[in-house]
Amino acid sequence: MLFNQTSRLAKITSPLGPDVLLLNQMGGGEELGRLFAYELQLTSLDANIDLNQLLGKPMSVGVQLADGGERHFHGIVAQCSQSIDQGQFASYQVTLRPWLWLLSRTSDCRIFQNLSIPQIIKQVFRDLGFSDFEDALSRPYREWEYCVQYRETSFDFVSRLMEQEGIYYFFRHEQDRHVLVLADAYGAHATVPGYVSIPYYPKDEQQRERDHLYNWHLAQQVQPGSLELNDYDFQRPSASIDVRSAMPRPHAAGDYPLYDYPGTYVQSADGEHYARTRIEALQTLHEQIEFNGNARGLGSGHLFSLTGFSRQDQNREYLIVGCRYYIVQESLESGGGSSSAQFDSSLTCIDAQQSFRPLANTYRPIVKGPQTALVVGPKGEEIWTDQYGRVKVHFYWDRHDQSNENSSCWIRVSQSWAGKNWGSMQIPRIGQEVIVSFLEGDPDRPIITGRVYNAEQTVP
Known part of the structure; x- marks a missing residue:
């Protein structure tokens, strides 16, 4: 038998050139937002x-x-190994991951100011040299005055930001690249030519030429029915910014409420968005349908309509939120053709009308104690403050800023007395070292709680 990929079901394209590596088996999977x-x-x-x-x-x-076309699975070789040779052939194992996975191999401490979450995410991608991404987002996103990447990988950073805003991603695969698509709504998804509708055939001994689905499993579970968030805005201390979003289900125990604080917002409209996306993320798990089949053109992020199933209410449009694949190639020793190869997949789906949101699974960094920082401002100034007596600082972990008036957000300063039009006011001067604490340990919420001397700012 010639050692080449002619007439094989699945073919490898690698840096080693054609016909150096041939595929025996492929397994693995993908999910929206993962x-x-x-x-x-x-x-x-x-x-x-x-x-x-x-x-x-x-x-x-x-x-x-x-139909004679080709579907591609493209990735970066994240791991490879070699095992004991099998007869005349050498055996290799390769794991393909997306370029986004490489962000898990780099970390930083960095401040972003006056940018939306999509802008921050794209800046992180570009700064690390990646350009294979597309924006399919359906709505504008709030501008964040201050957002900190703190002692975390760039992957964890962009992941938690997307989870915060209800943004997720999937990948479009081509022969020579894979493109990350940022998504937040139904409109980001599409059907695949030739796979707009997929028939269901019960699993039996018949050989069917058309790609189809043959197993069905529906699962429902109880989820919270509403989410209430609250927060505090020191510029409007008496304002009520409590928000609530409800998605109760008709079954028993389908309306239990969740409550959380702080909601990480100061405008009620932003809070309503966060409450809605968080309850939608939980409700994504309320009903999921799993299919097994051999539909080679379908993957995560695709839409399709089921036909021919015995329960008519299940013959509807679905969004694929997860997919696992199993490909077995014909044996080289047997000399089999593509007819002896096997492609199986397991699809996890939700109703296409159900909004998908990613669960907030990514760890949020916590500053585990106070830090010291340097008060900064414009060159030539001694005091740099605003109407609330706030100042700006340079954090010693920040290697990106220039130690000037743009180094941080305005930070409130604790005073020994603070009443309505009375109390004490001691404003830290530029160049002084201050003690910075963080509300709830959140690096996005600094507050100055003290001042200290150092070798340059000596005791009197």
Whole structure:
């Protein structure tokens, strides 16, 4: 048998060139708002491949479709290994991950000011050299006066920001790249040509030429029915900014409320958005439908309509929120053609009319105690403050700023007395070292609680 990929169901494109690596098996999966991972079992005639020629490089799997087209699974080689040779062939194992996964390999402490969350995310991507992303967001997003990446990977940082705003992502795969699509609504998704509707056939011994689904499993679970948030705005201390969003279900115990504080907002409209997206994230789990099938063109983020199922209420449009794949190639020793290959997938779906939101699973950094920082301002000034007596500081962990009036947000300063038009006022001067605490340990919410001397600012 010739060692090539001609007439095989799935073909490898790698940095080593054509027909150096052939696919035996592929497993793995993907979810909306989560990193994909594809595990490849590969065969080669070369038992001496330098793994450094693969690690960190792009690789793709092309799967032949029924209409003669091809579907691609593209990723970065995050891990590769070699195992004991099988007969005349060498065996290699490769894990493909998205370029976004590389953000889990870098961390920073960094301040962003006066930007929306989508703007911050895109800036992080570009600063790390990535451009394969698209914005399919459906609405404008609030501008954040102050947002801190603090002792966390860039992946964790952008993930928690997306979870905060109800933004998620999926990937569009091409032969030579994969594109991250930022999404927040139904309009970001589309059907696949040839897979607009998928028939359901019960699993039996018949050989069916058309891609189809053959297993169905529906699961429902009790979720909270409402979420209430509250917060505080010191510029409007008497204002009520409590908000609530409700999505009760008709079953028993379907209306239990959640309450949380702080909601990380000062405008009620922003709070309403956060309450709605958080309850929608929980309600995403209320009903999920799983299918098994061999629909080679379908993946996470695609829409399709089910036909031919015995329960008519299930013949509707679905959004695929998760997918697992299993490909088994024909044996090289047997000389089998593509007819002996197997493609199976497991689809996790929700009703297309149900808004998808990512659960807030990413750890939020906590500042575990007070820090010291340097009071800063414009060159030539001694005092730099606003009408509330707030000042700006340079944090010693911030390697990006220039130690000037743009180094931080305005930060409130604790005073020994503070009443209505009476009390004491001691404004920290530029160059002085101050003690900074953080409300709830949140790096986005600093407050100055003291001042200290140092070798340059000495005791009197």
